[in-house]
Amino acid sequence: MANSANEIKRVVSRAITDARKEIGGIPEPPSQAKLKWPIQCTVGPGLEGAIACESQVGFVNGSQGSLVYRGYDVLELCGHSTFEEVSYLLIHGRLPTEKQLRKFERKLADFRRIPATMRLLMGFPVEKMNAMSAIRLGTNMMRQEFTHLDEMEAKRDLETAISTDEDSIPMEVPPLGEEHAIYEFRKGKIARTAKSEKAMAEAAGIASAAHLVAGTATITAAVARIREGLLPLEPDPELSHAGNYLYMMTGRRPTAAEERIMDIALILHADHGMNASTFASLVVASTLSDMYMSISSGIAALNGPLHGGANERVIQMLEEIGGPEKVRAWYKKQKAEGKKIPGFGHRVYKRYDPRARILGPIAKHLTGRSAGAKRLLETAQELEKVVIGDLGPEKGIYPNVDFYSGLVYSCLGIPSFLFTPTFAVSRVAGWTARVLEYMKNNRIFRPRAIYTGRTNKHYVPVEGRKS
Numbered sequence: 001m002a003n004s005a006n007e008i009k010r011v012v013s014r015a016i017t018d019a020r021k022e023i024g025g026i027p028e029p030p031s032q033a034k035l036k037w038p039i040q041c042t043v044g045p046g047l048e049g050a051i052a053c054e055s056q057v058g059f060v061n062g063s064q065g066s067l068v069y070r071g072y073d074v075l076e077l078c079g080h081s082t083f084e085e086v087s088y089l090l091i092h093g094r095l096p097t098e099k100q101l102r103k104f105e106r107k108l109a110d111f112r113r114i115p116a117t118m119r120l121l122m123g124f125p126v127e128k129m130n131a132m133s134a135i136r137l138g139t140n141m142m143r144q145e146f147t148h149l150d151e152m153e154a155k156r157d158l159e160t161a162i163s164t165d166e167d168s169i170p171m172e173v174p175p176l177g178e179e180h181a182i183y184e185f186r187k188g189k190i191a192r193t194a195k196s197e198k199a200m201a202e203a204a205g206i207a208s209a210a211h212l213v214a215g216t217a218t219i220t221a222a223v224a225r226i227r228e229g230l231l232p233l234e235p236d237p238e239l240s241h242a243g244n245y246l247y248m249m250t251g252r253r254p255t256a257a258e259e260r261i262m263d264i265a266l267i268l269h270a271d272h273g274m275n276a277s278t279f280a281s282l283v284v285a286s287t288l289s290d291m292y293m294s295i296s297s298g299i300a301a302l303n304g305p306l307h308g309g310a311n312e313r314v315i316q317m318l319e320e321i322g323g324p325e326k327v328r329a330w331y332k333k334q335k336a337e338g339k340k341i342p343g344f345g346h347r348v349y350k351r352y353d354p355r356a357r358i359l360g361p362i363a364k365h366l367t368g369r370s371a372g373a374k375r376l377l378e379t380a381q382e383l384e385k386v387v388i389g390d391l392g393p394e395k396g397i398y399p400n401v402d403f404y405s406g407l408v409y410s411c412l413g414i415p416s417f418l419f420t421p422t423f424a425v426s427r428v429a430g431w432t433a434r435v436l437e438y439m440k441n442n443r444i445f446r447p448r449a450i451y452t453g454r455t456n457k458h459y460v461p462v463e464g465r466k467s
């Protein structure tokens with residue numbers, strides 16, 4: 001890729017300026033006044049409209065078409081921040097100081113190495129598995145690297161733990177049996193206070209969050225290589241998270257431009273309100289299962305074509321259409337058959353998705369030099385025009401984040417089976433941040449279903465049943 005990092009910077013700042021003009025100023029805050037539980041709200045099927053919890057992690061303003069992480073416009077973060085910093089922001093709730101950021105980056109660099117998980121993962125027929133299942137398996141196995149969590153649970157002496165903070169939990173250090181390895185133990189019995197328990201749980205949660213943010217990229221890149229008959233690569237401590245992800249996947253150190261594009265794509269996908277995969281993670285966490293199990297549920301939910309799976313389908317669709325001149329006829333047929341167009345529409349956005357406002361111009365910039373990619377882009381642009389013309393203002397159907405992300409990923413050399421996994425590599429930051437937040441005021445999820453079946457049937461032995 002002949003683009004320089006400066007060119008990408010220019011493309012992104014132009015896209016941000018254009019997006020701001022369209023969106024109109026800074027993101028508008030939610031209209032909700034101070035909440036008082038229990039809340040009255042209108043609930044539709046699939047819990048549409050239901051309010052599950054309060055959150056300060058992020059906000060999607062669907063009518064304005066804006067997205068905020070912890071108070072910061074995602075457009076601004078795209079222009080200036082990095083995925084590492086955004087992950088810190090989401091998980092810790094504030095932007096880090098320089099020192100905190102460097103420390104967090106070092107922690108991610110440490111956590112990116114997950115040799116025990118890799119050894120286990122390579123014992124499975126990963127090349128024959130659905131990539132998301134393989135990644136899910138890997139993140140579950142990462143839990144075993146955090147053996148001290150289990151040992152802590154088993155150790156009676158835990159009652160003597162008096163203090164901890166997030167940084168006192170190292171990885172891959174035999175934690176118990178070695179005094180001071182993780183917790184400081186005092187001689188004699190010390191009352192286990194609610195405060196110390198809370199601090200321990202929070203510290204373990206934050207450490208697991210960073211572990212998962214770092215490790216999911218390593219696992220995903222390894223899955224990509226194993227599927228191609230190659231051995232996984234160790235991370236390069238000199239590269240950023242985005243750079244490492246590309247390097248561990250392709251075996252080639254990315255250019256500064258490629259690294260920055262990946263970084264921006266990761267920032268854009270890091271959090272998005274109470275979507276299905278985030279909700280799945282929270283539901284599992286609410287049972288007091290652990291962070292690893294919760295994130296693996298998020299990955300499972302993201303796999304579906306109505307959620308993260310759409311970006312892969314977009315590329316298949318653009319290839320199937322075959323060129324911009326064929327778009328109208330193709331769309332007419334889809335519409336007549338009542339089919340939805342992948343990469344369009346959103347439960348919350350009834351305007352253009354702000355993430356697509358950044359990824360679209362990046363895709364345009366990247367595809368300019370390859371005839372095949374250019375044709376796909378032209379097909380996409382024509383389809384966008386036709387769909388918005390037909391369904392935009394009337395039904396609020398506009399391109400969503402998945403419409404252009406696949407094109408961007410293709411240009412970065414990411415194979416299409418890794419598009420949805422790449423979404424997971426980023427979203428793990430939002431999932432973990434929201435799980436940590438929810439656990440502060442946990443209440444197990446338990447909605448109701450309205451039973452519409454009968455209650456007056458009588459059991460008939462199998463030989464007496466008619467078909």
Ligand SMILES: CC(C)(COP(=O)(O)OP(=O)(O)OC[C@H]1O[C@@H](n2cnc3c(N)ncnc32)[C@H](O)[C@@H]1OP(=O)(O)O)[C@@H](O)C(=O)NCCC(=O)NCCS
Nearest residue numbers: 305306307310340341342343344345346347395397400402
């Ligand atoms: C994302 C999505 C699941 C949101 O769905 P939703 O909020 O439940 O919206 P609905 O499915 O109820 O659709 C509402 C109306 O818009 C139409 N619509 C929604 N998405 C559409 C699409 N992608 N193409 C064409 N029409 C669409 C529906 O047909 C429906 O029309 P109707 O009122 O005449 O029945 C849906 O837009 C979709 O399936 N999009 C394609 C998959 C995709 O890109 N997913 C990634 C999301 S980030």
